[in-house]
Amino acid sequence: MGVIHVTDRSGQRHTLEAIEGWRVMEIIRDWGLPIEGLCGGACECATCHVFVAEEWIPRIYPPTEEEEDQLDTVVTQPTSRLSCQILWTSELDGLEVTLAPTGS
Structure with a gap:
């Protein structure tokens, strides 16, 4: 086991235990x-x-081409990813990841 650090939409940082093979x-x-x-998680x-x-x-x-196609449907940054694909x-x-604003 290990951890991921997630910053939520209000700016609070959370440290979460992570399990090998699980999608972020x-x-x-x-x-x-x-x-x-x-x-x-179907992208x-x-x-x-x-x-x-x-x-x-x-x-x-x-990212795969399929993931890039989905990212084209939202407002992205250069470091945007779909967490279901990681x-x-x-x-x-x-x-370290930050949740994107809702609707983006």
């Missing part, structure tokens, strides 16, 4: 933070949009 969206949701993930809705801390971008595999591994221990 699932970890955030299961700890009770407000992330929708309406499609359940079809972009309601699990997060901003990954810049220093973590090189450690995460690049599988947590021990190499991501300490990962």
Whole structure:
């Protein structure tokens, strides 16, 4: 096990225990933070949009074309990702993400 650090929409930082092989969206949701993930992780809705801390971008595999297509439907930043498409591994221990504003 390890942790991810999540900054919620009000700016509060949370440190959450993470489990190997779980999607970052699932970890955030299961700890009770407000992330929708309406499609359940199928990369079809972009309601699990997060901003990954810049220093973590090189450690995460690049988005697929399918993920990029979904990100095109929301207001993004250069570090935008869908948290349902990031599988947590021990190499991501300490990962930092911020929940994107609702509707973006």
